[in-house]
Amino acid sequence: MSSELDFELSKHGPLVEEVRRRGFDRFLALAKHVSQLPYGRPSNCEDFLAILKERRGTCSFKHRLLAAVAHECGNSNVELVVGLYAMSEQNTPGVGVTLNRAGFDSIPEAHCYLRLAKQRYDFTGLSSGSTSPFSALLSEHVICPKRLTEKKKTLHHQAVASWAKQSGLSFDDAWALREACIQALASNNALKPTGTSAGASGPAA
Template sequence: MNFKITSEGKISKYFISQDIFDFAQASKFVQNSAYKRNTNKFNKLCVFEDLGGTCSTKHALLKELAVENKHEEIKLMLGIFNMNSQNSTKISKVLDKYHLTEMPEAHNYLKVGENYLDFTRKNSTPEDFLKDLVQEIEIQSDQTIEFKTNYHQTYLKQYLQEHPEINFAFSEFWQIREECIAALQT
């Protein structure tokens, strides 16, 4: 998927000011930036300002770039996949510590038709999560913050109800999830 950046929109102008002139270059820039939490994820340019971002801020930025350039075929997705020791090796110690085999995680990525695009990390590919994807919905870039968190927490509460063998209260389970995310950032 590629297109030239021709819009006069704020995000398009920012990419162009960085000598990035098409979607492929923008995607590569985003993918090669550090994986880390942003200081102000409400700021659409936070990936530039923080020199990195999460799956949410990185893919929301690319979705906004696509919208500015009238490429509505690029969809921003919110999926839930089961992180485990195979698809997220950095969380193995956390899972072992709490005797868990998986942690359901909300993940943002792009989709064009049936093609999945993941620019979260330097070596990210959709194959990292696709076989463990349990559900997905299309969202807009402004839904990557509060809506995503609420959607994820609702899913986790349901997951705990469906897995009574997991003896953690929701708040404890969410803290374990936070430990997993911290492990991913190392």
Template structure:
């Protein structure tokens, strides 16, 4: 984990956290970690994590990276990875994969890296990140990239994957399957 630091009273996101009784990074980290998984009303606005008391892998991790950046702590990196979302690392989607006869579906996932160690607080389960063994691609991104940039990278990957793996679904069908998987995770 990153070292703890007090939040600046002069930065926008930090002020919101302090107003909620979260004066340092450790308290913000623990607060964001315990929030339930859920899509925010605007996938690009990571500040909604605090306002809506929920978040996805993108909004939760982008928020923490933005807080670190506001407070001049640069040893936290925001990552966008694409991994094989399958029955083993995401058991809740097994019925969807079975229904469409897929071994896995490539999924875009955001997480943090500190000292080359992956930190994933998407779900508050304290388990080691299950997706790591099936990571297909990884890049460092900025918090502002969790919206359109992430979506376009994911869609581009899926379109190439369909051709490369000769998947018997077109892109629109595959995206619907992906949305069914995400819906399973929210239950």
């Protein structure tokens, strides 16, 4: 883990103040805590702190909070990245049964993580597969935390629409398959949080 991520959370904004109130005074300690939270969508998607309040989060909500906190501390070089990759059982354990039932090996997925000095850091906290999602990347996009939800949705829908056309599916059927994969992933991992990963761990919403 890069020592550049182990910076002090100085009081520069409301998110940082709330995180410090919860007992975190260094970024890496917060990131490790976030990684250990169970995988699942929080109910309040607009609240950056929802993952701490509800003690659960997906890659989007975990890394959105981390990037926003880093930026409030003046570390804008910590980038929030949306990576589109070919999600399979090999790089995202738990989705294989759903994909195989539909007759596919993979489907485009949008995964969020941090990047600093060209090094990727994944604090989603899911179990690693036999290969890394990063080895199946289709594209990467640096996103402002406040615009993550809309930008990620647009990028992901475009990727799934293109894949659906090539695969002989309607967009709605392709997206339903993707949602079924994420539901399977959440069911497999919601009660099994894992440790911090700084390379290859799972995806999603």
